[in-house]
Amino acid sequence: MSLQSKQHRIGVIGGSGLQGLQGLAHVEHIEIKTPYSDTPVNITTGQLGDVQLAFLQRHGVGHRVPPASINVRANMAALKHIGCRQVLSLSAVGSLDENVAPGTFVVVDQFIDRTIQREKTYFGPGLVGHVPFGDPTCARMRDALINVSREKALALRISGTYVVMEGPQFSTRAESNLYRQWGGTIIGMTGMPEAKLAREAEMCYAMVAMATDYDCWFSGELPVTASMVSERMAKISASANALVADAATYLSGANGEDCQCGCHRALDTAIMTAPEHRDPEMLSRFEFVVSRIRQI
Ligand SMILES: CSC[C@H]1O[C@H](OP(=O)(O)O)[C@H](O)[C@@H]1O
Numbered sequence: 001m002s003l004q005s006k007q008h009r010i011g012v013i014g015g016s017g018l019q020g021l022q023g024l025a026h027v028e029h030i031e032i033k034t035p036y037s038d039t040p041v042n043i044t045t046g047q048l049g050d051v052q053l054a055f056l057q058r059h060g061v062g063h064r065v066p067p068a069s070i071n072v073r074a075n076m077a078a079l080k081h082i083g084c085r086q087v088l089s090l091s092a093v094g095s096l097d098e099n100v101a102p103g104t105f106v107v108v109d110q111f112i113d114r115t116i117q118r119e120k121t122y123f124g125p126g127l128v129g130h131v132p133f134g135d136p137t138c139a140r141m142r143d144a145l146i147n148v149s150r151e152k153a154l155a156l157r158i159s160g161t162y163v164v165m166e167g168p169q170f171s172t173r174a175e176s177n178l179y180r181q182w183g184g185t186i187i188g189m190t191g192m193p194e195a196k197l198a199r200e201a202e203m204c205y206a207m208v209a210m211a212t213d214y215d216c217w218f219s220g221e222l223p224v225t226a227s228m229v230s231e232r233m234a235k236i237s238a239s240a241n242a243l244v245a246d247a248a249t250y251l252s253g254a255n256g257e258d259c260q261c262g263c264h265r266a267l268d269t270a271i272m273t274a275p276e277h278r279d280p281e282m283l284s285r286f287e288f289v290v291s292r293i294r295q296i
């Protein structure tokens with residue numbers, strides 16, 4: 001990698017709703033090889049005003065990768081490796097709350113992780129660690145997103161709990177009602193393990209969830225279908241793109257500074273394994289993501 005590619009960037013992860021970013025200058029398509037995958041991670045880099053962005057499409061070009069097969073470890077490792085210190089993630093979600101109508105943007109502040117078959121950590125045998133996760137998204141990024149969304153007069157919910165289901169099938173009505181009782185605001189398939197791995201990678205992470213449907217619990221509303229999600233997203237993707245552009249500009253002001261909530265120092269208190277017992281192979285893989293790992 002050239003030195004230039006190590007400059008500070010804002011990472012943006014697009015999903016069903018955002019296939020690419022409009023208005024980028026100096027666009028480059030790069031492939032990043034990581035220790036967490038045999039295949040490289042495809043990232044589009046570019047400049048929006050003075051801001052360096054790195055865009056990653058989590059389902060791949062043409063939406064080929066289903067939620068449970070996304071190699072999130074490789075994706076987050078690649079973003080961190082090329083200099084992303086803040087990651088803004090977008091997700092199309094179902095609403096579990098009557099007052100969160102389709103078209104609403106939700107700044108996620110909590111998750112309930114119901115996924116079961118995904119690689120969720122950079123730690124493991126030979127390098128045991130536990131990062132704090134009571135507040136899974138970055139408060140500094142959330143504030144910025146709320147301010148920008150208000151300026152743009154978007155239909156906005158400033159907090160919400162995202163239930164992450166395994167999929168790929170949508171929920172049953174009984175499940176949907178259960179998640180409502182649990183206090184879920186919205187439901188999707190991709191918020192985890194992104195947020196967990198961002199924390200382990202010491203990056204700030206925030207998610208804007210865009211409600212596309214009422215899942216299947218709301219009598220009188222049609223139960224969700226994939227076509228419904230695509231149609232709704234087509235209507236709001238321009239707003240999503242504009243939100244990302246303004247938020248990136250806003251966030252870039254502080255991109256070089258560690259955030260107050262501790263995202264950039266999450267490993268300070270995490271590692272349990274005694275230094276002399278740490279597995280060299282695990283350390284060397286982790287070093288790709290967090291270059292200071294051997295100093296902790
Ligand atoms: C197309 S409906 C289900 C699909 O949409 C959401 O994708 P993303 O989070 O990447 O925007 C949802 O999480 C599912 O993956």
Ligand SMILES: Nc1ncnc2[nH]cnc12
Nearest residue numbers: 092093094187188215224
């Ligand atoms: N109702 C829903 N359930 C899961 N993922 C979704 N993505 C968009 N709508 C969804």
